[in-house]
Amino acid sequence: MEQDYGIERRLARCAPELHSRYRDCVVISQKMLSRYVNYFPDFTDHTVLHTLDILELCNQLIGSQIEKLTAEDLYVLLMGALFHDVGMGVSVSDFEQFREVLGFPEPADDNARAWAVRDHHQELSGLYLEKYWRMLDLPNEAYAKAVIQVCRGHRKTDLLDEKNYPPQFEVEPGKTVSLPYLAALICLADELDISAERNVSFLYDVEKMPSARDRREFRKHMAIRRVELTPDRVVVHAWTDDPEIRGGIQDLTAKLRDKLLMCRRVAAERSSFVITQADVVLRMEKAKETEP
């Protein structure tokens, strides 16, 4: 995948002060995200590599509309990309505190806690930001709220809910961000980051993973060579001989299509932006052999 971080460059040009605040948070995000390995040594990548993919995918989804995004939009989007998965790396004490807020029971053991973290991580990310937004030098509480909603919105959240995702959310007097569109971008980019590029095979010893479910999930990701965004559709390039994995990829493609259509609708109905891709197609074909 050719990397282009146009969003970040544009923020640096339009609003150096906001860009500096964003840059100050990068290391914190990296450190927090690297902790997810403590919970999930065999889970798909949620480190800074995933963050970079999200940024690149957002960049592609936005395309030439980047000119329409304000500096405030760019800042909220970048912070959302950095922190949407931070809930995967919260400390045990923060987890305990947040668990009580969310109202789910105390996990029986470390394994149950790990799964609770995974299942609720979008809400844990939101609560982390609610607790620590001052430490992250967000300019004010309204910015914090915007970033929280973008992070929460990456899964299991209704982005069409106008109360939680108002089309124009004021972050400073007279300055608004397009909250539903920004949340839809992170949500869709997160879903699109499913190819083997995210889970580089040599980083994981798939065959030695103790859980059959983890092994199956990884084989599925490994079989997806590339996710290509064309102007009008998303193409999933994959190949496997295994019928079970093949079926899994077909299911995954269907899930991706649903998510794309939902995010596309959010953009169309709640913003002045568009997501031009209208379908997800699966190309199940063997890669051509290349000379070394």
Next chain:
Amino acid sequence: MTITKNQNGSHLDLALEGRLDTTTAPQLEAELKQSVDGVTELALDFAGLEYLSSAGLRVLLSAQKVMNKQGSMVIKNVNETIMEIFEVTGFADILTIEG
């Protein structure tokens, strides 16, 4: 934020007072840039520091990288609030923190 500097040969003590955040971090960055040449032992005294944010953490990380090459850096007298920030951000693993 006020910075009180005390240099003794290659040993540099910087005592910080107030808040180390996005507004004041450039001040510490400038002070370090100006003073750290030839220093082999850098001590940052946080006894008077009330608050620390991401901008301050970024400056501390840069200072740690410089001192890793030319000597050592220690952060002293860290209060509970700031210690929590070091722990929650994972910086407690990178920095040498005393008391």
